[in-house]
Amino acid sequence: MTLLKVENLTVEFPSRRGTLTAIEDVCLTVAPGEILGMVGESGAGKSMTGAAIIGLIEPPGRIARGQILLNGSRIDNLGREDMRRVRGRQIGAIFQDPLTSLNPVLTVGEQLIETIQTHLKLSRSAARERAIDWLRRVGIPAPEKRVDTYPHQYSGGMRQRVVIALALCAEPRLIIADEPTTALDVSVQAQIIALLRKLCKETGASVILVTHDMGVIAETADRVAVMYAGRVIEVGAVADVLRAPRHPYTAGLMASIPRIGEKPDILPQIDGAMPRLNARPEGCAFNPRCPKRMEVCARLRPDLVADAQGEVACHLFSKELAT
Amino acid sequence: MMHPDDRPLLEVSGLRKSFDLSKPFINRLIERSERQFVKAVDGVDFTIQRGQTLSLVGESGCGKSTVAKLIMGLSRPSGGSIRFEGTELADQPAGKPAQLRRRMQMIFQDPYASLNPRWRVARIIAEPMKSFATHPDPGKRRKEVDRLLEFVGLSAADGDKFPHEFSGGQRQRISIARAISTKPEFLVCDEPTSALDVSVQAQILNLMRELQRELGLTYLFISHDLAVVNYISDWIGVMYLGRLVELAPAAEIFAKPQHPYTRLLLDTVPDISMVNRDMDRPAGEVPNPITPPPGCHFHPRCVHADARCKAQMPDFIASATGHARCHAVQEGRLSPIAERAALRGAV
Numbered sequence: 001m002t003l004l005k006v007e008n009l010t011v012e013f014p015s016r017r018g019t020l021t022a023i024e025d026v027c028l029t030v031a032p033g034e035i036l037g038m039v040g041e042s043g044a045g046k047s048m049t050g051a052a053i054i055g056l057i058e059p060p061g062r063i064a065r066g067q068i069l070l071n072g073s074r075i076d077n078l079g080r081e082d083m084r085r086v087r088g089r090q091i092g093a094i095f096q097d098p099l100t101s102l103n104p105v106l107t108v109g110e111q112l113i114e115t116i117q118t119h120l121k122l123s124r125s126a127a128r129e130r131a132i133d134w135l136r137r138v139g140i141p142a143p144e145k146r147v148d149t150y151p152h153q154y155s156g157g158m159r160q161r162v163v164i165a166l167a168l169c170a171e172p173r174l175i176i177a178d179e180p181t182t183a184l185d186v187s188v189q190a191q192i193i194a195l196l197r198k199l200c201k202e203t204g205a206s207v208i209l210v211t212h213d214m215g216v217i218a219e220t221a222d223r224v225a226v227m228y229a230g231r232v233i234e235v236g237a238v239a240d241v242l243r244a245p246r247h248p249y250t251a252g253l254m255a256s257i258p259r260i261g262e263k264p265d266i267l268p269q270i271d272g273a274m275p276r277l278n279a280r281p282e283g284c285a286f287n288p289r290c291p292k293r294m295e296v297c298a299r300l301r302p303d304l305v306a307d308a309q310g311e312v313a314c315h316l317f318s319k320e321l322a323t
Numbered sequence: 324m325m326h327p328d329d330r331p332l333l334e335v336s337g338l339r340k341s342f343d344l345s346k347p348f349i350n351r352l353i354e355r356s357e358r359q360f361v362k363a364v365d366g367v368d369f370t371i372q373r374g375q376t377l378s379l380v381g382e383s384g385c386g387k388s389t390v391a392k393l394i395m396g397l398s399r400p401s402g403g404s405i406r407f408e409g410t411e412l413a414d415q416p417a418g419k420p421a422q423l424r425r426r427m428q429m430i431f432q433d434p435y436a437s438l439n440p441r442w443r444v445a446r447i448i449a450e451p452m453k454s455f456a457t458h459p460d461p462g463k464r465r466k467e468v469d470r471l472l473e474f475v476g477l478s479a480a481d482g483d484k485f486p487h488e489f490s491g492g493q494r495q496r497i498s499i500a501r502a503i504s505t506k507p508e509f510l511v512c513d514e515p516t517s518a519l520d521v522s523v524q525a526q527i528l529n530l531m532r533e534l535q536r537e538l539g540l541t542y543l544f545i546s547h548d549l550a551v552v553n554y555i556s557d558w559i560g561v562m563y564l565g566r567l568v569e570l571a572p573a574a575e576i577f578a579k580p581q582h583p584y585t586r587l588l589l590d591t592v593p594d595i596s597m598v599n600r601d602m603d604r605p606a607g608e609v610p611n612p613i614t615p616p617p618g619c620h621f622h623p624r625c626v627h628a629d630a631r632c633k634a635q636m637p638d639f640i641a642s643a644t645g646h647a648r649c650h651a652v653q654e655g656r657l658s659p660i661a662e663r664a665a666l667r668g669a670v
Contacts, residue, residue, distance in 0.1 A: 041520035042491075157608050185382035186547065188608055190591035212520065215593025242595055256525035257595060258554040260577050266532070267554060269525035273490045 003206050004030040004053070004174055008066035009076075011045075011052055015060075020277045022048045022061065023230045027304055030174065035200065035207045037221030037238065039214060041274050044227040046210045050176045052076070053208070054091050055083040070174070089119040092167035092205075094196075096179040098159035101166075102151040108135070108162050109147035112169055119170035134165040138195060157188035161195065168199060175200065178210045193220050214257055218242055226250050229274055229285035236310025246312045249286045284315070292316060330409065331370035332509060332541050333394070337403035338413075340364040340389055344613065361613045363389040365565035366403070368639065371558070373508070376535070376542040378552040378573075380588070381562035382609050387545045390562075391511045394543065395429050407509070425455040428502040432514035434494035438486040444497055445482030448472070451505045471500040475530060492523035496530065503534065513545045528555060549592050553577055558645075561585050564612055564620040571645025581647040583625045583657070619650065627651040 006028040013020045023045035030036050038046045051057050053068055055075065068076040075086055087093070095101045103111055112131035116122060122130065128147070135143035138161040151159055160180065167175055177196065181189040197220055200207050209221055217224050217238060224241050226234040226249070234247040245251040255268035272289045275281060281288055287297040296315050304313040345351060345358040364386040371377045379387040392398040394405055396417050405412045407423055418424055428451070431437040438447055448468045449458075458464040469479035475496040486494055495515060502510055512531070516524040528551065534540055546552050552559055556573040561584060569582040580586045607624040610616055619637055622628035631650050639648045651657045 041522065155608050185609065186549075186593075187382065187587060187591045189593070193593070213593060214521070214595045218595045219593050253522055254595065256522050258525075258528070258548075258550040259596065260550050260553050260589070260592070260594065263554060263574070267525040267529055269529055270522040271526070273492055273523060274520075 001031060002029045003032045003034075003071060004028070004208075005069040006049070006053065006066070007069070009049065009052055009063065009068065010065040011048055011057060011061055012064040013061045017278070021064075021230060021280075022277065023052070023227075025066070025304075026227075026230075026232050028225060028232065028235075030206045030208060032173070032206055033201070033204050034223065035197065035209055035221045037217035037224040038208060038210045038227060039212060039217055039224060040227035041212060043229075043274060043277070045230040046212075046227050047178050048230075049227070050093075050178050050208060050210050053174075054087060054093055054176050056093075085119075088115060088170050088172065090172050090174065092170070092172040092175045094160075094163050094167045094175060094177040094180045096182050098156060098163045098183065099151065101163050102159060104151055107148050107150055108154070112147075112162075112166060115166055116169050130169065131165075134169045135162070137199065138162070138165045139191075140165075156184055157191060160184060160188075160192050164192070164196060164199065168203065168205065171203065171205075173205055175205055175207045176210070177207055179212070180209070181216060182211070182213070189216070196220070214242070214254070226253075229280055230277075231285065231313065232304055232311075233286070233313045234311065235304070236312075240309060246309070246317060247286075247314045248290050248292050248316070252289075252291070284313075329372075332373040332408060333371040333543070334406040335370070335390075335394070335403070336368045338364055338367045338390065338393060338400055338405065339402040340386075340393055340398065341401050359613060362565050362615075363612070364393065364400075366639075367562075367565075367567050369558075369560055369567065369570055371509075371541055371543060373541055374535070374539050375557040376544055376555055377558040377560060378544040378546060378556040379560045379562055379567075380546055380549060380552050382547060384564075384609060384612055385562040386565040387562050388513055391429070391513045391543065391545050395427060395511055396424065397429075421455065425451075425457070425505045426507050427509045427511065428505065428507040429511045429513065430495075430498050430502050430515045433518050434491055434498055435486075435518070437498055438494060440486055442485075443482065444472070444484055444486065444489075447486070447497065448482070448501045448504055451501060455505050457505050467504070468500075471504055474503075475500045476526075490523075491519050492526055495519060495523075495527050499527075499530065499534070503538065503540075506538075508539070509541045509543070511543045511545070514547070515544075516551060517546070517548070524551070531555065549577075549588060550594075561588065564609065564615050566620065566648060567639060567646075568621065568649065569642070569645065569647045570639075571642070571647075575644035579644050581642045581644060581652045581657070582621075582649045583627055583651065584621050587624070619648075621649075625651075627657060629656075 006026055009026040010024050011022045013022060026049055040046045052063060063076055067074050070090060109131050113127045116127040116130055132143045132147050135147060140146050140161060181192050211217060221238050224238050225232050228249050234250050245254050252270040258267060270289055283298045283300055284302055287293050294315060302313045302315045302318055304311050305318055341360045341362045344361055367390055379390060381387050393400045400413045410423060445468045448471055449464050452458045452464055458467055468482055472479055472481055477496055516527050544555055553573060559573050559576045560567045560570040563584050569585045580589055616623050618634045619632045622632040637648045637650045639646050642652055
């Protein structure tokens with residue numbers, strides 16, 4: 001039983017100097033009620049994957065290959081109007097900066113009522129009741145009064161709560177949350193993460209949580225997909241991937257994060273940087289930085305292979321499977 | 324590295340900075356409003372020993388970056404003193420005395436904004452040497468630039484490129500090369516890794532520690548990331564609304580946090596060793612610094628607050644591990660938290 005199935009999704013940007021491939025052959029599944037974390041460094045393609053799912057890729061970018069299935073039906077080839085109905089009603093979105101996600105000249109209530117009435121057949125007064133109810137559920141004090149105030153009258157954390165209410169108010173089955181806490185302070189971040197988790201458990205919505213922060217993933221997600229240079233390279237249960245990462249990149253990434261209570265003389269580091277879009281190496285994109293590189297890695301691109309522990313795209317594991 | 328005299332390299336005491344947010348005079352007259360000030364830094368005291376790293380942590384708006392700017396002379400303090408090797412800097416005009424300013428340099432957060440996009444890297448790195456006349460001869464200066472580039476992990480040929488040809492991590496290496504080009508002893512690092520990806524962050528942190536070992540540098544490190552601060556620091560100061568609330572050795576502050584705010588920060592920082600933990604989340608946000616709460620600024624968010632906390636600002640006095648600004652700690656009202664390191668490890 002899957003809610004969302006992404007198969008071989010490839011997004012390309014044609015440019016004068018040739019076609020740039022932002023994400024390549026991305027395969028993902030999300031089960032109902034599940035929180036899937038997507039991590040990776042800037043440019044790994046995690047936000048692009050989220051944008052593709054919600055149908056918000058800016059031209060000239062386009063989905064070149066693959067398909068996206070929501071509840072078994074394709075949503076990647078829908079027209080503008082059809083996709084607009086899917087967005088909000090079936091897929092909600094939460095973006096990084098709560099100030100730019102809200103319309104500054106409309107009251108918070110107007111924005112909620114508009115979203116609710118667009119997707120649900122409700123009278124204005126019923127929609128208003130529901131808007132107030134959602135503000136209460138996301139923890140806004142005195143929602144009957146705050147519903148008629150403007151976004152600038154809210155603090156950063158409160159604004160992000162409003163954005164969460166906006167994303168959830170049409171009762172979508174899937175939420176794409178792209179760096180929802182990056183603009184917030186740590187103590188507020190913790191509150192927002194807890195709220196997002198609680199509401200999704202209550203409403204049964206699934207979440208794709210895009211972030212660069214492994215700590216946020218650890219505390220929020222059920223499963224995690226690690227991306228590198230436009231591809232998913234490892235997928236597994238959060239506890240497995242964090243404690244026993246298998247792909248050398250994931251292992252290097254986990255080791256390079258400083259931890260409270262540990263103070264090594266030298267922090268393990270991965271040398272180099274992620275290749276740019278136009279300079280991805282042949283074979284496995286990680287091979288020039290990989291401490292366990294083999295001859296085959298520079299030649300052949302490893303596929304994402306599933307086994308009992310999860311999925312990993314690395315020749316170290318594909319060979320073991322073959323023998 | 325030991326130095327003959329063991330007086331601190333940097334002594335900051337009673338440092339204050341307030342910004343005037345008042346409306347124009349006419350508006351004040353018509354609206355009958357008072358002048359308005361925000362106390363960004365309100366009485367901060369600390370010292371840094373030569374060769375050590377002191378970090379200031381806190382959430383946005385707590386004044387940590389303002390402290391950095393005051394020390395570097397990028398902003399004039401409203402009060403208090405900053406002594407560098409005993410010389411008072413607080414009342415000096417910007418950039419003076421030049422000989423002391425040469426010995427203090429700064430690394431900024433955003434490597435995209437802190438390098439001139441129209442200058443080649445060699446010129447960027449050479450500029451401080453030129454303005455402080457440490458290498459008057461252009462040939463020797465270029466040689467030194469090449470040496471610095473290699474020292475920070477780039478190649479001499481990179482000097483002819485422009486900043487846009489480099490990734491974020493490489494740009495931060497260029498910033499570091501520029502900062503150490505005048506052979507400073509003291510570096511102020513304002514969130515130097517916040518704009519970087521984690522794998523690159525590790526490279527830059529390692530480079531900074533290596534520089535400290537090889538050049539005997541002293542750091543003032545500003546960050547909001549407790550784990551980074553834990554890795555790089557000898558001493559840690561926690562700031563809240565313009566004041567230091569706790570100052571203690573790095574190892575102690577995480578094992579035995581005293582101030583309730585330090586405990587809150589430690590409890591809320593997402594940690595990769597805490598898979599799907601469920602715990603009570605602290606309520607509230609940092610209040611508006613223009614109208615901070617009376618008494619202890621932290622009391623509205625503090626579970627231990629009593630009548631005294633609401634009325635009287637606690638002093639910054641000695642605690643079990645260092646210094647703390649909390650009535651509850653001073654009165655022994657806080658339950659001494661068992662070794663938290665043990666607790667965090669047991670997952």
